Amino acid sequence: MRVYNFSSGPAMMPVEVLEQAAAELTDWRGSGMSVMEVSHRGHDFVECEREAEEKLRRVLGIPDDYAIVFCQGGATGQFHAVPMNLTRPGDLTSLVNTGQWSAKALRHAEQAGVRVEVVVDEKESGYTTIPAPGSFDAARGSAYLHYTPNETIGGVEFDYVPECGAPLVADLSSTILSRPLDVSRFGVIYAGTQKNMGPAGMAVVIVRRDLLGRARPETPDILDWTRMAEQDSMLNTPPTFSIYLLGLILDWVERLGGLTAMGERNRTKAETLYTYLDSSDFYSAPVGPGARSWMNVVFLLADRSLDKTFVAEATDAGLTNLAGHRSVGGMRASIYNAMPLDGVQALVDFMSEFERRHG
Ligand code: PMP
Numbered sequence: 469m470r471v472y473n474f475s476s477g478p479a480m481m482p483v484e485v486l487e488q489a490a491a492e493l494t495d496w497r498g499s500g501m502s503v504m505e506v507s508h509r510g511h512d513f514v515e516c517e518r519e520a521e522e523k524l525r526r527v528l529g530i531p532d533d534y535a536i537v538f539c540q541g542g543a544t545g546q547f548h549a550v551p552m553n554l555t556r557p558g559d560l561t562s563l564v565n566t567g568q569w570s571a572k573a574l575r576h577a578e579q580a581g582v583r584v585e586v587v588v589d590e591k592e593s594g595y596t597t598i599p600a601p602g603s604f605d606a607a608r609g610s611a612y613l614h615y616t617p618n619e620t621i622g623g624v625e626f627d628y629v630p631e632c633g634a635p636l637v638a639d640l641s642s643t644i645l646s647r648p649l650d651v652s653r654f655g656v657i658y659a660g661t662q663k664n665m666g667p668a669g670m671a672v673v674i675v676r677r678d679l680l681g682r683a684r685p686e687t688p689d690i691l692d693w694t695r696m697a698e699q700d701s702m703l704n705t706p707p708t709f710s711i712y713l714l715g716l717i718l719d720w721v722e723r724l725g726g727l728t729a730m731g732e733r734n735r736t737k738a739e740t741l742y743t744y745l746d747s748s749d750f751y752s753a754p755v756g757p758g759a760r761s762w763m764n765v766v767f768l769l770a771d772r773s774l775d776k777t778f779v780a781e782a783t784d785a786g787l788t789n790l791a792g793h794r795s796v797g798g799m800r801a802s803i804y805n806a807m808p809l810d811g812v813q814a815l816v817d818f819m820s821e822f823e824r825r826h827g
Contacts, residue, residue, distance in 0.1 A: 473807075477620070478663075524536060534677065535680060538673075542668070598624050598759040614638075619642075624759045629654075638654055638657050640659040658672065689703055690703060737812045741815065751770070751819060752768050764800055765801045779791050786814075
């Protein structure tokens with residue numbers, strides 16, 4: 469019995485992908501072993517890694533002048549890797565603060581010894597807003613500008629790529645592969661895999677090649693994009709299962725029609741849920757139109773004393789992990805790529821029935 473899992477990550481994966489992984493788990497590519505048991509230096513796995521990279525390049529339309537690196541340490545590892553690879557201690561960088569993940573990136577960058585100028589701060593709105601296009605730029609002399617296109621906790625998302633005088637660095641953890649993206653606008657893109665790209669255990673880094681070769685000498689090899697790229701992400705034992713599943717996920721995205729189709733599907737899902745929220749007095753969405761995430765839909769019950777009952781009854785109905793992040797409360801429905809429209813519709817039906825009984 470599968471449930472509709474609204475978890476923010478690790479998150480729901482396409483059932484077809486799980487079934488394929490299950491079917492070949494004990495005998496992968498005729499090896500008589502699972503993919504987890506084969507050598508990462510063997511021909512089969514080297515091919516599997518190369519294929520995953522190739523498919524990612526095709527699906528995202530990554531130009532040749534960008535390197536793809538698979539790093540361990542998740543997106544949090546990249547909070548450090550970014551300043552280590554692009555700056556020297558004391559250098560100036562810029563950051564757009566739209567929520568808790570931006571704030572974390574800021575803290576880690578400061579730990580790595582860079583000066584960070586916060587060029588936009590949406591804290592005053594309670595992180596429910598996104599700056600207008602053209603309203604900000606990197607501070608003069610910045611090595612890069614860092615922003616978080618989708619804030620997983622607050623549920624705000626940029627629907628545009630900022631114009632910027634410095635290389636743009638983006639934490640795409642919770643929105644990568646959700647819609648088409650013009651990679652050529654970015655200096656560096658990084659994302660943890662556990663939302664739209666498979667299981668936890670890895671970050672994908674896409675870096676414009678002219679930004680390679682600048683890492684501080686003390687950068688650990690496994691966070692040094694240049695060394696990792698030179699070794700095809702095989703500098704040490706990589707997270708083989710995560711790389712394998714990324715490949716299967718990308719096959720699934722392509723079967724569905726690629727990122728254009730995925731974007732349409734995600735737009736419809738998000739609109740279905742927000743339209744319902746806006747039509748109700750029993751529920752509300754704290755994030756206004758123009759800033760609403762397609763991936764993480766945050767909502768509140770007018771009567772907060774019903775929060776626990778809502779979560780419990782939803783779970784009983786097969787709609788799991790709807791409680792908001794522990795730091796903000798309320799509800800959050802994470803509707804990543806793998807969540808079908810049927811799952812969103814089931815949630816709306818449940819919410820309307822819950823309102824009928826408790827409203
Ligand atoms: N950035 C964003 C936007 C996230 O949502 C998360 C995790 N939820 C992280 C960074 C941290 O990712 P990880 O746990 O892979 O380090």
